[in-house]
Amino acid sequence: LTFAKGSPSRPREVADLHAIVVEAATFALRGSKVGYRVEQVTEPYPVVADPSQIHQAVQNLVLNAAQSMAEGGRIDITFEGTTFDDGTHPALQEGRYVLLEVSDRGTGVPRHLAERVFDPFFTTKEGGTGLGLSTAYSIAAQHGGTLELHPRSGGGTTARMYLPLAEQSP
Numbered sequence: 208l209t210f211a212k213g214s215p216s217r218p219r220e221v222a223d224l225h226a227i228v229v230e231a232a233t234f235a236l237r238g239s240k241v242g243y244r245v246e247q248v249t250e251p252y253p254v255v256a257d258p259s260q261i262h263q264a265v266q267n268l269v270l271n272a273a274q275s276m277a278e279g280g281r282i283d284i285t286f287e288g289t290t291f292d293d294g295t296h297p298a299l300q301e302g303r304y305v306l307l308e309v310s311d312r313g314t315g316v317p318r319h320l321a322e323r324v325f326d327p328f329f330t331t332k333e334g335g336t337g338l339g340l341s342t343a344y345s346i347a348a349q350h351g352g353t354l355e356l357h358p359r360s361g362g363g364t365t366a367r368m369y370l371p372l373a374e375q376s377p
Contacts, residue, residue: 221373222261224252224305231265239348240279243269248286252305253373256350261370263343264346264354267339268309268366275313275364283310288372292347296369300354342366368377 225248232243254261258286272282285308293301340356347354350371359365 212273212334217324219257220255220259221253221375222256224256224261224370225286227256227258227261228265228286228307230311231262232269232282232284235269236273236279236282239277241271241273241282242280243282243284246283250288251376252286252288253376254305254370255373256370260346261269261350262272264337264343264368265307265309267343268354268368271339272309272311272364272366273314273365275311278315280312284308287311289369296353298367304352307368307370309368310359310363310365312359315358316364317361332351347374 210319225245230243232245237244269284276282287306287308288303289306290303291299291301340354344354347368347370350370352368354369355367357365357367
């Protein structure tokens with residue numbers, strides 16, 4: 208509904224991104240042949256967010272990664288703090304961000320389709336709806352961040368979600 212109606216998410220509380228990611232990945236992969244490894248973080252990554260929206264975005268990223276590995280495999284999820292100066296990232300304002308990476312070893316996104324993967328209803332999967340990545344992108348943008356997909360050398364894809372770091376802890 209957030210995506211379809213354009214109703215903006217209202218980031219309303221300081222949340223622990225690591226905890227949201229663990230819960231979303233566990234839920235998304237329950238009963239699948241795909242496992243995951245979440246990097247243990249040594250520092251908190253607090254974000255001002257609507258936790259249910261971020262949960263949905265991460266769940267969509269993990270499901271997309273799992274679907275690309277039909278025979279099973281492992282998804283790697285990592286975190287990194289980063290700072291952008293004004294104009295150094297085309298989609299982000301100056302400030303401190305957490306970079307959440309969701310990496311798979313699946314079929315990957317062909318480079319010629321990489322620009323279209325966030326279009327609503329665009330899908331390369333038989334039976335897919337094409338709303339998972341577009342919804343995740345919309346949620347990241349509504350939280351002051353962005354989402355990018357990068358093909359990995361040797362196969363697979365890395366989804367990179369940037370979200371602004373909160374000044375206080377959850």
